[in-house]
Structures are given as structure tokens and as C-alpha cells.
Amino acid sequence: ELKVEQNPLFLSMQEGKNYTIYCNYSTTSDRLYWYRQDPGKSLESLFVLLSNGAVKQEGRLMASLDTKARLSTLHITAAVHDLSATYFCAVDASPGGSNYKLTFGKGTLLTVNP
Amino acid sequence: NAGVTQTPKFRILKIGQSMTLQCTQDMNHNYMYWYRQDPGMGLKLIYYSVGAGITDKGEVPNGYNVSRSTTEDFPLRLELAAPSQTSVYFCASGRPSGYTFGSGTRLTVV
Numbered sequence: 176e177l178k179v180e181q182n183p184l185f186l187s188m189q190e191g192k193n194y195t196i197y198c199n200y201s202t203t204s205d206r207l208y209w210y211r212q213d214p215g216k217s218l219e220s221l222f223v224l225l226s227n228g229a230v231k232q233e234g235r236l237m238a239s240l241d242t243k244a245r246l247s248t249l250h251i252t253a254a255v256h257d258l259s260a261t262y263f264c265a266v267d268a269s270p271g272g273s274n275y276k277l278t279f280g281k282g283t284l285l286t287v288n289p
Numbered sequence: 290n291a292g293v294t295q296t297p298k299f300r301i302l303k304i305g306q307s308m309t310l311q312c313t314q315d316m317n318h319n320y321m322y323w324y325r326q327d328p329g330m331g332l333k334l335i336y337y338s339v340g341a342g343i344t345d346k347g348e349v350p351n352g353y354n355v356s357r358s359t360t361e362d363f364p365l366r367l368e369l370a371a372p373s374q375t376s377v378y379f380c381a382s383g384r385p386s387g388y389t390f391g392s393g394t395r396l397t398v399v
Contacts, residue, residue, distance in 0.1 A: 218332075263331060265332075274337075274339060276334055281330060282329075
């Protein structure tokens with residue numbers, strides 16, 4: 176059974192600081208997704224990482240994937256209040272690669288304080 | 290382009306009642322999914338479909354049923370609602386290059 180672990184689960188940081196959220200998973204996969212969720216809202220796709228070594232950046236967020244270590248990171252640079260949200264990673268480890276389905280981590284609740 | 294549309298947005302059910310959560314997508318995706326989200330637990334897969342007429346169980350299928358008669362629609366049926374089914378339900382569709390989620394249905398069973 177695929178397990179996806181995020182840490183930390185809660186992160187309180189000051190504006191202007193840098194931090195990294197980690198996503199570890201338990202079985203081979205080269206398909207990993209990051210989502211953002213604001214309170215009471217749906218999930219917004221941030222990054223789709225589909226190969227080992229993939230790195231993507233959007234604004235103050237950068238995501239990377241190391242399939243050998245079964246690890247993805249979401250790095251936050253110079254945090255601003257607008258980044259406050261819950262961030263989820265999700266992994267697709269479907270055997271044979273045909274029945275695509277995502278297993279989610281529990282999410283990281285990020286609060287950026289002025 | 291509406292994406293993934295879910296109805297209703299909110300619903301209160303009494304224990305033992307039944308209901309159907311509707312999900313429609315206009316992106317011609319073969320893959321569709323139903324997840325439930327409980328506080329602090331992430332999203333758990335209930336059922337999924339790889340195309341019209343094909344469905345399969347996810348991690349937490351008990352108490353739910355689905356059908357997929359068309360590419361666009363993937364309704365989720367709750368039979369004999371229980372308090373444990375109080376949750377937020379998300380429908381999604383897509384492919385490995387990316388998935389789109391609906392706005393969610395907040396269901397309370399009392």
C-alpha cells in the first residue's frame with residue numbers, strides 16, 4: 176500500500192523567510208503533484224512533476240522530485256502572507272501505469288505571519 | 290469552459306437517507322475520481338473510473354456506489370447515510386499531465 180508522508184504538518188513562518196516542505200512516499204513513482212487549498216475551497220494545481228530530477232518554479236514556490244530517494248520538496252522563498260494555505264502532495268504509483276489514481280499526503284498548513 | 294462541476298454545494302442528510310452527488314466534466318477526460326476530505330486527513334479515494342462503463346473501488350468505498358454511463362458524468366450515490374459519511378466530497382477528472390478538481394460538496398449527516 177502506497178503511503179505518502181508530508182512534513183511538517185503545521186508550519187508557521189515569518190514573512191521574508193525561506194522554508195521547505197517535504198513529501199516522502201513509499202513506493203516507486205515518477206508522477207508527483209502539488210496542490211494548494213485555501214480554507215473552504217477546492218484544490219488548485221501548483222506543480223506536476225513527471226520525471227526524476229524534475230524542477231518547476233512559479234513565483235516564490237519551487238518544487239523538485241527525486242524518484243530514487245522517493246522524495247519531493249516544495250521550497251518557499253521569501254514568504255508572503257498570500258501564501259498562507261494548506262499544501263498537499265499527491266503521488267500516482269499505479270502498477271503498470273494504466274489505472275492512474277492519486278494518493279494524498281495529509282497536507283501542510285502554512286501560516287505566514289507579518 | 291466550466292471544468293468540473295459538482296452539485297449540490299451543501300447538503301444535510303438524516304441518518305438512513307440516500308442521495309446522489311452529481312459530477313460533470315466538459316474536458317472529455319476518461320479518468321474521473323471521487324475523493325472525500327476529512328479534517329487533517331488529506332483526501333482519500335472512494336471510487337474512480339477509467340472510462341464510460343468502467344469503475345473501480347478506491348481506498349474507502351464502503352457505503353458508496355458509482356456509475357459511469359457517459360464520459361461527462363460520474364455520480365456518487367450514498368445509500369443509508371451514516372454520521373461517518375459527514376465530509377467534504379471532491380470530484381476530479383484528468384490525466385497524468387494534470388487533474389482538475391470540482392468545488393466540492395459539503396455533506397453533513399445528522
